[in-house]
Amino acid sequence: MEATGIGATEPAGGPPRRLQAPGRRYGEKAIQGLLAACGILSVVTTTAIVISLIGPTIGFFEVVPVGDFLFGTEWTPQFEPPSFGVLGIVAGTLNVTLWGMLFASPIGLGSAIYLSEYARPRVRKTIKPVLEILAGIPTVAIGFFAASFILPEIIQPLWPGEFLGGAVGKPFMALAGGLGIGLMIVPIIASISEDAMSAVPNGLREGAYAMGATKMKVATRVVFPAALSGIVASIVLATSRAVGETMIVLLAAGSTPNFTLNPVEAVQTMTAYIGVTATGDIGTGTLDYKSVFAVGTVLFVLTLAMNLVSISLVRKYREVYE
Amino acid sequence: MAEPGSAAPRTRLATAGAKATTQAMLRDQPRRDVIRNTAFAGLLLLAVSIALAGLIALLVQAFIKGAPALSTDLITNPPSSIYPEKAGFRTAILGSLELIAGVILFVVPVGVGAAIYLEEYADKTRWWNRMIEVNIQNLAAVPSIIYGILGLAFIVRGPLDLGFILIAGSLTLALLVLPMVIIAAREAIRAVPDSIRQGSLALGATKWQTVRSQVLPASIPGIATGVILAVSRALGETAPLLLVGATVFVTFDPTPFSDYSALPVQIFNYAVQPQDEFQALAAAGIILMLVVLLAMNSFAIWLRNRYEQRW
């Protein structure tokens, strides 16, 4: 039997077999387009965020000089005349974030080293889900805990007397917000760092043990440096989360703009300002409304920079070991 | 090679040398090493303990504070800013349920669709696909209050102009958790071995037939886990809702097109009231929310572990 020419062959009594597609498969193409549209929606979201921030921000700077905004330390929008020195609330963010990071970094990294290098598999299998549960606690619950437990039951009794003005009788303080935020970001630092440490090849550890290194030396001199980019990524990402957190600071750190790093003062963060100002009844054209967007722009740019650093660091360690 | 006769002394000499070197290395203040090692291990354990203690303290404190307010009134009564003894979360719970339903309706098809596109169709060497990827990772870390600003400027007002209605809140929350769903769904899709795709394509299935009939069914457990975690995040999220109109005290059962409140927003509203009764209500609301969230998260973790080693 000879081949029957282009496009059609007749094997074993079957119908002619074609190599060409039976139709144009418009369905396949339509589906691919639809799926691509879903992917592109994320870009649209980012674009929409940028657009929605830019317009009112420009409007804001038509009234308030950029220099006064960026370098002023007085944030008193409700005064007459108002003052929009963003450093007044950037300081609040910094104040809270600082204590949060000081608390969460050692705890998170310690937990990561423990889980990756010390814990037996069964212990690790128990603790990791518990940390995940901590990561899933809503921030309003952590804020409530910070305001009604950490502040009155831990900070106030333990604070040394009148140090830095004393802690007694204060319903809000940066430190309470900071510790609440710290509790929130411990799981972030722990889980990303643990991932990075677990990705360090066992050969490196064995090499060090073979040279007589102790477990601690292996953890601190071998694993820690090898996982450094992932660890830094976790810290940067956690900082970004801390800077962007709203509910904990609203409940525990207060809404009083205060250009200070004193942990026992009430402060207002950028997020808290947005949260209390941009509630339903705010008028669209007002300066207050626009100021929310200007602050939002600062917040977005700050966190964007940190996120990009963290993303590229995570990529780096994935490239090295995977 | 040494002569047989001289082997023994030489070996002995070599052993002695190695021993001396080892001892010299180990003698380097061995006791201090032991102490330091123990102290270090102790510190690590302390770190883990503090994290766990924080979680336990949070749960216990909410329970102690909220116990007096725990009753079925919590679920059946609408909120009140005046009578804490009669106040509940009824309308806020309904609001949250409707918000979540909207989030699921939006986020599952779009999130899974985006994940399929990025994993199965996108050419990763193209810059725009890499950009989409980085963009999604960044969106996952954008502060939630920024999504509130987006919702206020784009959904409540601006192009969509829906007003302060429940759907606006739902869309805002959906955009917020969309990156989480995409990232989780991508991981689940990536976990399906390539041999399954090849087996299907080799039978003459088209790409979409392969994705729909083989890849998606095999990745459903992972996707479901991601969706549950994302939804539980949306359920507990408060800050963006403050901006898109989850108003203070809603006394009627919300519809998708009405004013609305949400459980965490209502908790926040009670928590900022100074009276002990409202504080107790806030704590009771937290218990309520945590029970739901813990159940969801445990189910997600169970689901993940159940289907983890499938291949």
Added chain:
Amino acid sequence: MTQDESRTGTGREAREAAAERAAIAVRPDEFHHSEAGSGAREKVFELKGIDVRYSGVAAVKGISMDIHRKDVTALIGPSGCGKSTLLRCLNRMNDLIPNAEVQGELLYHGEDLYGPTVDPVQVRKLIGMVFQKPNPFPKSIYDNVAFGPRILGRKDDLDATVEHALRGAALWEEVKDRLEDNAFGLSGGQQQRLCIARCIAVEPDVILMDEPCSALDPISTGKIEDLMIALKDEFSIVIVTHNMQQAARVSDRTAFLMVELDADEQNRWGRLVEYDDTEKIFTNPADQRTEDYVSGKVG
């Protein structure tokens, strides 16, 4: 012409050709290729100077050979010689690898397999493939076999189709009482036969097998080899194997590929050395390199 006649003819001609060639030095781009006596037989594939490149780096170069209908054709050679790559050209599975390109002419029943109007999906319906590692779908045994007919829209008499395919793969008796069980519960050999059944159910013209027994125990391997011999009544089969005994047992014709290095040994690619009747390749190969390989001296 019967197969036996064609084989003797091929063998004699090849031996004469080999004698001629033995006089001259063997150049790397030269290969021994016996076409004598096979002109009248129907060709499924005609490969003319096929090169395959991944991201511009050659994996195989200059492959020319004809593959005949209802033969078992074996591709053998050391690892890295590109036999799997070559096999994957035949049903355009290489299309799935980004940056893979196929050059040269590849005719399927006389039609250019890489022609502009040819649809790879359609190609794979006609030219099925069985992989190295059994890859059943995570579904029931029944659904595994029914998947192909379903996507082709052949939903009438699906039960009969499934039974026929499972019988064809010599698996029916072992699974007929548990068709709804998950395919992952089968043994490795059963899984591989299931994959063959899955392939048969689509009623292809050609079945490509990429080292189908390399992950299996000897007993399972034996069953699959028997199956291949049975299946060639109905299908043309091309099999890649690194097991020379297997090639000798099941195939009618054998192609031997080798790794070739460039001058500075930076790049390596596969080259067809000799292609002939299996019997001849294993008893009296024309090329010294083939002889060294099949006799176990190298490779």
